[in-house]
Amino acid sequence: MDPDRRRWFAAQVEQITDRLYGTALRLTRNPEQAEDLVAETVVKAWARLDELRDPQAFQGWIQRILSNAFVSEWRRRRACPEVAVAPCEEGADEPFSLYEKLHQPFLLWWSDPEESLMANLLREDLERALDALPEAYRIVVLLVDVQGHSYPEAAEALRVPLGTVRSRLSRARSQLQRALWQHAQEAGLLKALP
C-alpha cells in the first residue's frame, strides 16, 4: 500500500463528499440509500483508481462512478427501462418555457419577474421540482445538467438510444419549468423586488 496514494485519494474524496451526497440524494430521494450509494462509490473508485489517467479529472471521474452505480441498480430493478417513464398528467409533456411565461407583457408592466424569480428561488424549490419529476426524466436531467454527461454518455449509461435522451431531457425540462412556474405563482415569488 502506497500511503501517499491513499492520502491523496482520501483528500480528494473529502473535497467532493458533499457533492456526491447531494447528487446521490437527488438520484435516490432517500437519505439512507444516498449514503449507501456514496459509500459504494468510494469503494469502487479506490478499486479502479489505476484507471484514472488524469488526476485533475478525479471529480468528474468519481461522479460518473456514482451515477453508473445508481443507473446499473435502477436498470436491474426494472425489467424494461424503456417503459420506465411513469404516466404523466394530461398536458404535462407539452413544451413549456418558464422564460416566456415570465416575459408576458402583463408581468413586465409592473416588475422584473425574471430577476424577482431568480432572487427568490430557493434550493429547496428546485429540489422539490426535481424530485417531482418521473424517475426516468429526473435521472437524465441529473446526468446531463448536474453531472455534465454528454448526451452519448447518458445514452450509454441508461442503455437507451440518443433520441430517447434528447426527448426525455426536453420533456423533463418542460415539466421542471412548469413546476417552478406554478410554485412561483403559489409562493408569491414574482412580487416586485424592494
Add this chain to the structure above:
Amino acid sequence: MKHIHDPQIRCEEVLRQLFAYLDREVDARTAALIDRHLEACRGCFGRASFERKLKAHLKAAAHKPAPARLRSRIKDILDKF
C-alpha cells in the same frame, strides 16, 4: 425583448437548438452561428442567459452537506484501504 433578422440563422432555429447548444451538443459550425446570433439578438440572448442561470441553479442544488454518519463511514472505509 426584441429579436433581429439574421440571414445566417433564424431566431426560431436558435431557440430550437438552444438547450443542445448550452449542453455543448451542437457541431462547431452551428455553435459559431449561434454565438454570433446571440451577440446581436437581444431577445435570444435574454433567453439563453436565463436558461444558463437556471442550469447553474440546478447544478448547485446537487450540493448537500453530508451527514456526520456518512463522513464517519467513509473514514472507516478509507482506514481499511
